[in-house]
Amino acid sequence: MKSKIWVAAAMGLLATALSxxxxxxxxxxxxxxxxxxxxxxxxxxxxxxxxxxxxxxGSQLTVVGTVSVFCFPFADLNPADPATxxxxxWDGLTSQGTASVPYLVTGMRYTTNYTGxxxxxxxxxxxxxxxxxxxxxxxPGVVPNAFVDGTMILSGGMGPLAVVVTRxxxxxxxxxxxxxxxxxxxxxxxxxxxATSLLAGAWCVVPPISPPPIGTCxxxxxxxxxxNGKWDMPSTVLALPSTWGKIKTMYx
Amino acid sequence: xxxxxxLLLLALSVIxxxxxxxxxxxxxxxxxxxxxxxxxxxxxxxxxxxxxNTLGFVTSFGTYLAPYVNNTTNEYTYHYYDLTVAxxxxxxxxxxxxxxxxxxxxxxxxxxxxxxxxxxxxxxPNAAAPSKxxxxxxxxxxxxxxxxxxxxxxxxxPQGGFIGKLTLDEGTLLPQIPPTQRGGxxxxxxxxxxxxxxxxxxxxxxxxxxxxxxSVPAAHRTWGALKALYR
Numbered sequence: 001m002k003s004k005i006w007v008a009a010a011m012g013l014l015a016t017a018l019s020x021x022x023x024x025x026x027x028x029x030x031x032x033x034x035x036x037x038x039x040x041x042x043x044x045x046x047x048x049x050x051x052x053x054x055x056x057x058g059s060q061l062t063v064v065g066t067v068s069v070f071c072f073p074f075a076d077l078n079p080a081d082p083a084t085x086x087x088x089x090w091d092g093l094t095s096q097g098t099a100s101v102p103y104l105v106t107g108m109r110y111t112t113n114y115t116g117x118x119x120x121x122x123x124x125x126x127x128x129x130x131x132x133x134x135x136x137x138x139x140p141g142v143v144p145n146a147f148v149d150g151t152m153i154l155s156g157g158m159g160p161l162a163v164v165v166t167r168x169x170x171x172x173x174x175x176x177x178x179x180x181x182x183x184x185x186x187x188x189x190x191x192x193x194x195a196t197s198l199l200a201g202a203w204c205v206v207p208p209i210s211p212p213p214i215g216t217c218x219x220x221x222x223x224x225x226x227x228n229g230k231w232d233m234p235s236t237v238l239a240l241p242s243t244w245g246k247i248k249t250m251y252x
Numbered sequence: 253x254x255x256x257x258x259l260l261l262l263a264l265s266v267i268x269x270x271x272x273x274x275x276x277x278x279x280x281x282x283x284x285x286x287x288x289x290x291x292x293x294x295x296x297x298x299x300x301x302x303x304x305n306t307l308g309f310v311t312s313f314g315t316y317l318a319p320y321v322n323n324t325t326n327e328y329t330y331h332y333y334d335l336t337v338a339x340x341x342x343x344x345x346x347x348x349x350x351x352x353x354x355x356x357x358x359x360x361x362x363x364x365x366x367x368x369x370x371x372x373x374x375x376x377p378n379a380a381a382p383s384k385x386x387x388x389x390x391x392x393x394x395x396x397x398x399x400x401x402x403x404x405x406x407x408x409x410p411q412g413g414f415i416g417k418l419t420l421d422e423g424t425l426l427p428q429i430p431p432t433q434r435g436g437x438x439x440x441x442x443x444x445x446x447x448x449x450x451x452x453x454x455x456x457x458x459x460x461x462x463x464x465x466x467s468v469p470a471a472h473r474t475w476g477a478l479k480a481l482y483r
Contacts, residue, residue, distance in 0.1 A: 032449030038281030038312040038461055068281060068312035080323070104341050104348050132315060133275030133466070162409065168348060168400050169341070174413040176442050201459050202413060202442045214398065215415040215440050217276050218466045228281060228461050229442065232449065 027071030031233040034071050034192075035121070037088070041065025042134045043203075043225040044143075045095065050206045050224060053165055055112045057097035061161070063090040063227060064147040066129055067121065073191040073237055077123070085127040087147040093117040093161055106169040117158035119181060119199075124150020137222025154186035159196075163203050163225075173215035175203035177227055183234065193236025201229015279316060279437060279462040280359070282330045284308015285454035286443060287376045297403070297455070298349045304335040304401065305377075306458050307385045309370070310359060314463075316428050317392070325363065329370050329385040332357045332439070335399055347412075348402040354395035357418055357439065362388025375453035392423035396439065403443060412443035418462060437464045 027033050047059035055061070067086035070077040079086050093114035103109040129146040130139075137143060159180035166174050178200040183192050204217035204226040212218055217226040286306035293299035310328035313321050321328065335355035341348045362368065367388055373380040396416045403412030418437040420429055441460015450457060 033283055033457075033459075036281070036283060036311050036459070039278030039314055039463070069283075104343055104346060107348075132278070164404070164411070166402055166413070168402060168415075170350065170398065170400055172398070172400060172415045174400070174402060174415045174440060176411055176413045178409060178411055178444075198445075198447070200411070200442060200444050202440055202461070204440060204463075212465050214417060214438055217463065219275050226276075228459070230283065230459055232447070 027069070027075070031197075031235065031237065032071070033069070033230045034197075034233040034237075035067055035074065035231040036069035036071075036229070037065045037201075038068040038228050040068070040129070040131045041227050042219060042223050043227055044137055044223050045093075047095070048224045051208050053110045053205060053208055054098040054100070055095040057095055059095040061090075061093040061095060061114050061117075061224075062144060063093075064088070064129075064144050065227070066131060066147075069230075072233070074188065082127065083125055085124050085129055085150070086121065086153075087124060087129050087150075088119060088121045089144055089147050090117055090119045090158065090161070091144075093158070096160075103166055104169055108167045110165040110167075112163045114161040114163070117161055117179065118155065119158055120148065120152050120155040121186065122148060122150040123153050134220055134223055136220040152186050153188045154183060154192070155189075156181055156183040156185070156194075158199065165203065165205055167213075171213055173205060173213055175205055175215070175225070177201060177203045177229065181231065191237070192234055195234035195236035197234035198232045199229065200232070201227055203227050275466045276463045277316070277433070277466060278314035279464065280313050281311045281461040282308055282441070282458070283311050283460075284330065284458045285372060285450060286456050286458050287454045289377055297347065298337050298340065298401070300337050300340050302337050303333070304337065304349075304351065304355075304399075305331070305333045305382070307331045307333075307370075307372075307376075307382050308458060317425055320425055320428060321361065321391075325365070326361045327364055327367065327370060327388070328391075329360045329362065329388065330358065331360070331382050331386050332396060333382070335396065345405040346402070347405065348400065351396075351399040351401075351416075353397040353399075355397075355399055355416070356393065357396050358386065358393035359391050359423070360386055360388040361391045361424075372451045372454065374451050378453075390423050391425045392420060392429075394418050394420040394422065394434075394437075399439075401443065410445045412456065413441065414443060414460070415440045433464055437462050 043063045045059045045061040047056035067079045096113045098112040100110045161179040163177045180196045181199045182196045207216040289303050335351040337349050338352045339350045368384050370385045371380040399416030401414040416439045419435040444457035
């Protein structure tokens with residue numbers, strides 16, 4: 001009898017340890033997307049020419065936004081919670097200047113690396129960050145304030161943020177960004193650890209010409225781009241998502 | 253006297269015509285994976301005549317659709333297909349391809365309780381993909397034109413992107429899109445590097461969104477400036 005109880009207790013502990021919230025299907029395979037942001041994220045910097053797409057060396061880039069999806073190990077957080085808003089900021093990003101080179105003869109590629117960046121993700125209340133469209137800058141008391149209020153749940157550093165904007169030969173613009181990131185703190189740091197992973201996505205610049213070419217994003221004055229993208233899960237997230245049903249099949 | 257005071261007030265006032273949205277309108281965001289099918293030339297990525305497909309999940313909705321969707325009870329998926337490579341440009345590790353117009357983009361809603369959960373599987377097309385991504389209700393869809401994809405095969409940081417035009421013309425939620433805004437949507441996003449999250453047989457992680465340019469912003473004018481227009 002005691003052995004049966006012990007086994008039951010042990011199985012209960014095992015189930016608890018391994019039955020981490022199953023990532024919703026939209027999160028894809030493990031390891032994969034961990035945190036995503038979509039329409040509500042925007043970038044501004046201190047010395048950027050929206051017509052030439054050139055960032056001056058030394059310009060300071062800041063990105064603010066709101067999280068749209070949480071995956072494992074944050075799948076218990078609800079970005080649509082009416083009482084809690086999950087926002088983020090990237091700052092400390094120093095431009096190394098923009099290099100422009102011809103792309104496939106008639107196109108052009110603009111590459112800017114930003115070094116020294118950090119990110120912080122907050123859980124705040126009430127929901128007060130701008131959404132849908134950002135206010136014109138400067139917006140004292142709102143930007144970046146409304147994006148950095150609340151409890152800091154995750155923070156970390158960023159490797160060089162590489163922003164690549166391509167004017168393709170057909171005339172449209174396609175931009176992407178990527179950076180290695182690593183976690184260093186926050187109330188939920190213990191869920192992820194400090195291994196390096198990828199922060200990447202699309203980077204939609206303000207139109208350099210009128211009418212706006214395809215692939216550009218019209219924004220209020222003062223903003224330079226609209227990024228959308230994701231933090232991928234680092235390898236230090238050790239626990240695999242599972243279910244009690246899956247565990248049982250292991251012992252059949 | 254009163255008339256003079258009124259005219260003086262109007263002359264000094266800043267008249268703003270009704271404010272229109274200055275920023276683009278966000279329709280939805282998505283995340284998934286892409287693959288070639290047909291893949292008639294396995295040795296060349298996106299050779300002329302090959303097909304490009306991407307499928308996955310809608311990750312958020314903008315204001316047009318948000319009141320009519322429910323992520324708790326339903327799963328939302330996307331599928332872009334019928335994109336056949338038309339032109340192929342490759343130079344020093346940089347690839348750019350264009351596609352024959354039109355391709356097709358569709359978005360689906362499937363009940364989590366009674367529907368079939370979308371699964372990527374391996375080596376698509378397979379028993380699950382794209383079938384389990386397109387077996388729900390068609391909520392929105394349209395033709396994709398001028399789709400362009402580029403990829404930089406930089407060995408240290410491979411990455412690519414895509415852009416295309418979406419004209420909405422079908423779906424149960426089409427009535428929620430203003431008739432004057434059914435055309436002109438932009439599909440754009442990242443085709444990320446290969447990594448352990450990419451299922452076998454798929455090529456890249458896809459992350460992107462669909463949006464439409466905002467209206468031209470109104471300018472603030474004084475009453476005097478307005479009068480000058482009609483002299």
